[in-house]
Amino acid sequence: MANPTTIRDLVCCGCGCLCDDLRVDLSAGRPPVVRPACSLGEKWLAEVASWRPAPCLIDGQPVTLDAALDRAAELLSAARAPLVCGLSGAEVNAQRVAVAIAELLGGCIDGTCTPGERAAIETQQSIGAVEASWGEIAQRADLVIFWRCDPAATHPRHLQRYSVEPKSCWLPRGRADRRVVCVGCPQSETTKHADHTIPLTAAQGIEALARLRAALTEKQLRPAEAGFPANELAELAGWIRGAKHAAVFYDEALTAGGPAELIELTQLAQQVQDQTRVVTASLPAAGNAAGASSVLTWQTGFPMAVSFSSGRPEYGPGEFNTDVLLSGGEVDAVLVVADEGLKQLPQEAREQLDLTPMVVLTNEAKASVAAAVQIGVAPLGSTPGGSVFRGDGVALPLENQLHRVDNQTALSHHAVLQELQQRISAKLNRAAVSGVAGAP
Ligand code: SF4
Incomplete structure (x- = not known):
């Protein structure tokens, strides 16, 4: 046919x-x-359509897939302190097998999260979160706030699908029933769609949220310094109080410097729940970072930085993170599930990575790091099978993807990792021991 x-x-x-x-x-x-x-x-x-299968290499020399898998299994099973990282460039089934491999090896596993993603996970663990699916926000929110982000540039269809153009019986007049406010957003298509814009610098973000929280509880504050948009924020507090359902969208700019601003935003949402529903929602970067933290959580109980060295999953944020392990020279072999996320690593960790024997799954003709073993795989989302997680935790099955119809030989991360898991099991002469990380 x-x-x-x-x-x-x-x-x-x-x-x-x-x-x-x-x-x-x-x-x-x-x-x-x-x-x-x-x-x-x-x-x-266009990039996915023009993609051609990446070669398998050992020490830079072309080899068969079989030879590359054998050498990869040998290298990883001989390691004393291996690390599995780079999960966010793979779909969920591949991430599950990656966890099983880390368990088999008695190594560490981490998602190579960005500092912002780590800050968001830590905030959620320490004080919780008030969130909603983007579908709920699209249907219900009569107040949408973009906090220091620019979705028209970073997530082009978000405004039409979720945040600006409501299509709902809850908001019968459509856009007229929704107030859209940009706070500290750059002048762009996003601000053109907003009803109100409030200027704010990155340095003013935490104070702005603290003042907004104070205004919502009608607490008296000292006068703001010149240039601070105190009156506009007081007006915004009134709109939040008057809304039936408010949603605040933010992106990694909020957490790039640490969790403090996200903590303020989360506490704001928590504090007004007895007055109205306010939810926060992140706009994640491309990839499947949400899938990585979800898979790690359901397989091990922890969303990142997990060690199996004691035979059971142990959580070590700040200890078993990819950058910390690499910078400390504590790793003697690395399995990079997808190399796209490696550019997020700090310079020191990248330098150490170059000195460590690596097995790298990549969709590029040449991996972004010097690999002892390179195995070519198709880009995330280009082949059918598995699923990816949206920022609001909704899983999306990959069914109708491009390379099925193109009929190319496209190896998925999942297929390669399953084969690697079997070969490592054979070399170590055991299956995944605890069953926590049993692969499909
Ligand atoms: S997921 Fe794709 S189609 Fe949707 S907004 Fe992003 S780039 Fe555009």
């Missing part, structure tokens, strides 16, 4: 929106035509 020229309901991994409604027309040749239109989605699909 001839390949179809149209794919429906393709999940786009071009940004953290993970839109699952794309219709891709391949009949016009390359690059594919994407509907609904999205510049970032078109760029991602």
Whole structure:
């Protein structure tokens, strides 16, 4: 049967929106035509469409997949302190097998989260969160606040699908029933869609939230310094109090310097729950970081920085993090599940990585780091199978992806890791011992 020229309901991994409604027309040749239109989605699909299988290499020399897998299993099973990292560039089934491999090896596993992602996880663990699915926000929110972010640039269809254009019986007049406020956002398409913009610098973020919290409890504060938008924030407090359902969107800019600003925002949402519903929602970067922390949590009980060296999962934030382990020279072999996230690592950790024997799964012709063993795999989201997690925790099955119709030989992360797991088991002469991390 001839390949179809149209794919429906393709999940786009071009940004953290993970839109699952794309219709891709391949009949016009390359690059594919994407509907609904999205510049970032078109760029991602053009890259995926032009992707060609990456080679398998040992010490830079081309080898067969079988030889690469054998050498990888040998290298990892001989290690005393191995690390499995780079999970966020793979789908959920592959992440599950990665956990099983870390358990088999008695090593550490971490998602190579960015500092911002780590700060968000730590905040959630320490004080909780008040969140909602993007679907609930799209249907219910009569007040949407963008806090120091620019979704029109980073998540182009978010405004239309979730945050600005409501389609709901709860908001019968549509856009007229929703107030949109940009706080500290750059002048862009996002601010053009807003009803109000409040200027705010990054340095003023924490104080602004503290003052907003005070205004919501009608606490008296000392006068603000000149240039601080105190009156605008007092007005915003009134809109929050008057809203039936308010949603505050933020991105990694909020947590890049640590968790303090997110803690203030979360406490604000928690403190007004007896007055109205206020939820916070992150706009994650492209990839499957949310899947990595979810898989680690359901397999081990912890969302990142897990060690199996004692035979059971142990949690060590600040101890078993990829950057900490690498910078401290505590690792003697690394399995990089997907190398896209490695650029997030600090310089010191990257330098140490270059000195450590590595098995790297990559979709590039040449991995971003010098690997002892390189295994070529298809980019995240290009092949069917498994799922990815959106920032609000909704899992999206990858069913109608591009390379099924292109009929290319595209190895998935999952297939490679399953084979690697079997070969490591054979070399160590055991299966995953605790069953916590049993792979599918
Ligand atoms: S908004 Fe993001 S996920 Fe949606 S189509 Fe555009 S790039 Fe893809």
